[in-house]
Amino acid sequence: MSQFKDLVIGSLLHDIGKLVQRADPNPSSKTHQQFGADWLEEFDFLKKYSAYSLWHHTREARQEKVPLLMVVNAADMLAAGERTKHEEDAKTSWEREIPLLSIFSKIRVDDGDSDPGEASVSSPRYYPLKQADTVFFPCHLHDEIKGTREAYAALLSGLETDIRAIERAFGVNTLLVLLEKYLSYVPGDTRVEGGAPERDPDISLFDHLKLTAAISSCLYGYMIEKQPDVDGWDEEFIYDAAEKRYIVLDADLSGIQPFIYNISSKGALRSLRARSFYLEMVCENIANRILHTCGLERVNLIFSGGGRLRLLMPNTEKAREAARETEKAANAFFRDELSGSIGLNVAWEEFAGLEMMRSSEQGGESQRSYKKVLEDLRVKLETRKKDRIIDELIERRFEMLGPFEPGEDECRICHCESDELEPLREHAEGEEPVLSCPLCRDLYVLGGSLRGLERLWMSEDEVSGYHSLRLPFGHLLWPKDEEASEPEGGWGIVLDKRWDADSYHSPNDYGLSYPHYREGEDFEDLAEKSCGAHWLGILRMDVDDLGRIFGGGIPEQEMSFTRISVLSRLMNNYFREVLPSVLRGGAEGYENFTVLEDTRFPRPLEIVYAGGDDLFIVGAWNHIIEAAFDIRETFALYTCENQGIHISGGIVISRHDHPLYDLARIAEIAENNAKSVDRSKDRIEIFGRTGKWQKYSRAVEQLLLPFLNLGEGKGVVKKTENGNKHAELALSRAFLRNVMAIARRYESLQRSGESGKLAFPYLAYTVARARETIKKDGHNGGELPERWMTLERALFDIGNYDILYSLASWADLLSRGGRTDE
Ligand SMILES: [Zn+2]
Numbered sequence: 001m002s003q004f005k006d007l008v009i010g011s012l013l014h015d016i017g018k019l020v021q022r023a024d025p026n027p028s029s030k031t032h033q034q035f036g037a038d039w040l041e042e043f044d045f046l047k048k049y050s051a052y053s054l055w056h057h058t059r060e061a062r063q064e065k066v067p068l069l070m071v072v073n074a075a076d077m078l079a080a081g082e083r084t085k086h087e088e089d090a091k092t093s094w095e096r097e098i099p100l101l102s103i104f105s106k107i108r109v110d111d112g113d114s115d116p117g118e119a120s121v122s123s124p125r126y127y128p129l130k131q132a133d134t135v136f137f138p139c140h141l142h143d144e145i146k147g148t149r150e151a152y153a154a155l156l157s158g159l160e161t162d163i164r165a166i167e168r169a170f171g172v173n174t175l176l177v178l179l180e181k182y183l184s185y186v187p188g189d190t191r192v193e194g195g196a197p198e199r200d201p202d203i204s205l206f207d208h209l210k211l212t213a214a215i216s217s218c219l220y221g222y223m224i225e226k227q228p229d230v231d232g233w234d235e236e237f238i239y240d241a242a243e244k245r246y247i248v249l250d251a252d253l254s255g256i257q258p259f260i261y262n263i264s265s266k267g268a269l270r271s272l273r274a275r276s277f278y279l280e281m282v283c284e285n286i287a288n289r290i291l292h293t294c295g296l297e298r299v300n301l302i303f304s305g306g307g308r309l310r311l312l313m314p315n316t317e318k319a320r321e322a323a324r325e326t327e328k329a330a331n332a333f334f335r336d337e338l339s340g341s342i343g344l345n346v347a348w349e350e351f352a353g354l355e356m357m358r359s360s361e362q363g364g365e366s367q368r369s370y371k372k373v374l375e376d377l378r379v380k381l382e383t384r385k386k387d388r389i390i391d392e393l394i395e396r397r398f399e400m401l402g403p404f405e406p407g408e409d410e411c412r413i414c415h416c417e418s419d420e421l422e423p424l425r426e427h428a429e430g431e432e433p434v435l436s437c438p439l440c441r442d443l444y445v446l447g448g449s450l451r452g453l454e455r456l457w458m459s460e461d462e463v464s465g466y467h468s469l470r471l472p473f474g475h476l477l478w479p480k481d482e483e484a485s486e487p488e489g490g491w492g493i494v495l496d497k498r499w500d501a502d503s504y505h506s507p508n509d510y511g512l513s514y515p516h517y518r519e520g521e522d523f524e525d526l527a528e529k530s531c532g533a534h535w536l537g538i539l540r541m542d543v544d545d546l547g548r549i550f551g552g553g554i555p556e557q558e559m560s561f562t563r564i565s566v567l568s569r570l571m572n573n574y575f576r577e578v579l580p581s582v583l584r585g586g587a588e589g590y591e592n593f594t595v596l597e598d599t600r601f602p603r604p605l606e607i608v609y610a611g612g613d614d615l616f617i618v619g620a621w622n623h624i625i626e627a628a629f630d631i632r633e634t635f636a637l638y639t640c641e642n643q644g645i646h647i648s649g650g651i652v653i654s655r656h657d658h659p660l661y662d663l664a665r666i667a668e669i670a671e672n673n674a675k676s677v678d679r680s681k682d683r684i685e686i687f688g689r690t691g692k693w694q695k696y697s698r699a700v701e702q703l704l705l706p707f708l709n710l711g712e713g714k715g716v717v718k719k720t721e722n723g724n725k726h727a728e729l730a731l732s733r734a735f736l737r738n739v740m741a742i743a744r745r746y747e748s749l750q751r752s753g754e755s756g757k758l759a760f761p762y763l764a765y766t767v768a769r770a771r772e773t774i775k776k777d778g779h780n781g782g783e784l785p786e787r788w789m790t791l792e793r794a795l796f797d798i799g800n801y802d803i804l805y806s807l808a809s810w811a812d813l814l815s816r817g818g819r820t821d822e
Pocket of ligand 1: 411
């Protein structure tokens, strides 16, 4: 292995002794450096990295005068930022039991209601010591989540088993997956002074190791360009933190929305899924290309999701050139192959080691804080986007195509002009063929094979006889095929089984978290799985005020490169990892939201897209609504119920054959409505009515459930003769229709400036009639049920009238007996 790769792997392993030490019955017998070195000596293929563990501390690295060890030490200090001043002090002790604090506990955002600067933070939450391959939430501090020797020993033994299993495919990429699996919830630093930690550790050992390796690799790349003879690197050169040695690079794809959604309904669900997935792979390919061209590793990929990438790179001509070239080559590809429908924007900012740490205090006047570095980068990227002519092309293309029917020589799916139009799929006699372009045909095939897709290859070479997709830079994408032999070079991407060490076949394989979730064949199929009316639901959601969370959420004195990186990793992780588990009904410590006694899991939905800070989901309409509540609740748990972090969304309910681009557009309007009502946001729009999540939840208890069931428990589900399911109304449909009419009347009175209460006489009459029916039916032996009384009070409460219509519509649709009843 090259000197550079050894350095990166050495950096990734330098603190592994912390895990070994905490798992040991006699932890104070040795230092963590010694524990780590001894452990590495046990594996033939890891022996050579033991020096990185043994000598990585400042004093020792300097004494040894081995330049590469000093590089790791310098990187370690920059990654750890805030703890440098204790690093030398051998007298500090450490405490195995201290758990990892969730960084979301630390975020303080002015939520708009409270005074500026007022803390939005909740009580601190911690992670139990577990592997990262299960989904769970941070919790309050209690005895069970403290780090016991047994818990550490279990993690260590899992890591040892996997390390052995991965030996033949051992490399930076595969090591990264294992470290993420076992060290994501292990605190990086548990030193205490005077019996108590100065502050709870909020950086995991995984993040610390990965970011140390990223910084090491930048230092190496930068210094080797200046001084190719490594042995000539002296202390002063290596530890220089004032020079601008780093680049933080942001890349972002524009035109994603039209590319994904501006397609016709023919074969839409498959195409939609494939288009979204294809863009993920394009992003991966862009990251791989930049890293490969600069000779960097995946440790330098700080973040990838939502069509955005962030990389940490050495500030060298080679890196800048790679960035420029990649942007150019990708855009040439998009122009030729995708009619310029998407475009790549790349911008970067140079910065110094000092600016990596919280800096306004430490670095003095001349140094920016890392927050300012990112702010400057954001401005550059915005400018870059505006400059690029491609944006104009996208606008024009979207306008020209609009919601029109495609012309003669246009692809019926994406509307591009093509002289290679062929039927999308086999069609029955008499059925009109869906003529489509080659890319749409390829994507349709990919869409069909996405379920359970375990492995993909990205390479330059074709393998004859297999179906591949074209990517930028002359690369090809190969979905898994049992028979195909792996092409030389390129990358193997492990999707569904990325946590299994056995799934990795070569050092170039890497694991990718992708939100796989699919429970339907097509829109019609999903719609038919609804309860009541067979309609389709579309949900769009995104995190409110992301800029404020990242820009000012971390307290100034703790702002650092590492914390921002951890925050973006964790945010993305919710959408990619937690969300699919929640929809399947399998998140530990959370019970799914349902209004019906009989709700099936996994939910009949399809994640079209989820990553970064937003999502787009389609599915059975009632499940879409319930899933929205699941997402809001679990996102709150995930972010420590921090009052300053929330998510808003919009739902559209429609027939399954309505044009998709129109549904996407209306859902976006609904989402924007939810976000525009007040500064604190935290809202959902359903059936055109916007309200706070909590208000909707309360209304479900007070209004929706009584419409469906006046007894105990959830709404009762009935099966019709043809097997369709629908909820049974507690009273007549006429009663529900009257409530809907009253709600509409209230709204229109309000709009015309009159008192909505003018609608109440009719409400009083409707309620009195219903009471008589309930008494006559002998419910509860003549007594009015508790739930009915709740409903009555809620109906006369004007505070409910902004969302009453949507609650009644919800009950109405749930109770429809399938299509024949509409
Ligand atoms: Zn097409």
